[in-house]
Amino acid sequence: MTSEPRDPPQFYLTSPAPCPYLPGKEERKVFTHLVGRRASHLNDALTHSGFRRSQTIAYRPACENCKACVSVRILCDEFAPGRTQKRVIARNDDIIAAVGASRADAEQFALFRSYLDSRHSDGGMADMAMLDYAMMVEDSHVDSRIATYRLREGGKPGRLLACCLTDVLDDGLSMVYSFYAPDAPQRSLGAYMILEHIARARALGLPHLYLGYWVAGSKKMDYKAHYLPQERLGREGWMRVG
Structure with a gap:
């Protein structure tokens, strides 16, 4: 019986590409494979350490002249919703949440396509087909x-309004x-x-909820600063905010 190799992971660097968050900037990423x-x-x-996962890849920004992307995690035990957040919870008290295995289906994909077409029609995911979506959800070790x-609806789960792929x-x-239904902005x-x-x-x-990267000056990322207290990853490690 052979054991799996214990060699350290190999890291690679991407070529420069336009930054999706800050105009006029370029981004590079360091990445490795998550397999086995x-x-x-x-x-x-x-x-x-500030990486994010996409399928079987873990990556983080490695830009030469910019450190704007900051990893954020919420301190769940200490979090207390503010007035606006309480209204969001109350507004959605007719939603039934469920958690299951990471399996893709046609209903999820239809919602995913509706979301992309409405919110990110010019983004890098705009051309994703059902097979691409299934890979995003299911290709994970x-x-x-x-x-x-x-x-x-009638006391039972009805229309699918939102989905979230989540790592434990x-x-x-x-x-x-x-992603979520674009025709229900009031929710x-x-x-x-x-x-x-x-x-x-x-x-x-579990003490933390990881939200990915917060970018100061990016309207796309402003919302992440509203969940306090939180920790942000800097040179000295995770530092508390709020």
Whole structure:
């Protein structure tokens, strides 16, 4: 019986590309592969160090002259929703949330396509087909789940309103990718999913919810600063904010 090699992961650097967050900037990323039986352990360690996961790749920014991307995690045990966040929770009290295996289906993909066409029609994911979506959800060697949010209809789960692909880490949950119905802006479904994940992490005894990167000056990322207290990863490690 042979054991899996214990060699350290190999890291690679991408070529420069236009920054999706700050105009006029270029981005580069360092990445490695998450495969095999050690993938979950490696994903935990790299997430703690500011990496994000996409399928079987873990990556983080490695830009030469810019350090604007800052990893953010919410301190779930200490979080208390503010007035606006309480209204979001109340506004969505007719939603039924469920968590299951990371499996893609046609209903999820239809919602995903509607979201992309409405919110990100010129983005890098705009041309994704069903097979691409299935790879995004299912191509993983780590503990990953799909959270679904359905409208309660007649006391039962009805229309699919939102989904979130989520990794389960040793110290928290990591929201990998979320999408939602673009025709229900009054529900603030993106904010609701974050609030529901905070509550779920707390119920699981997990102290953190990882939100990915916050970028000062980027309107796309402003919302992440509204969930306090949180920690941001800097040169001295994770530093508390709020």
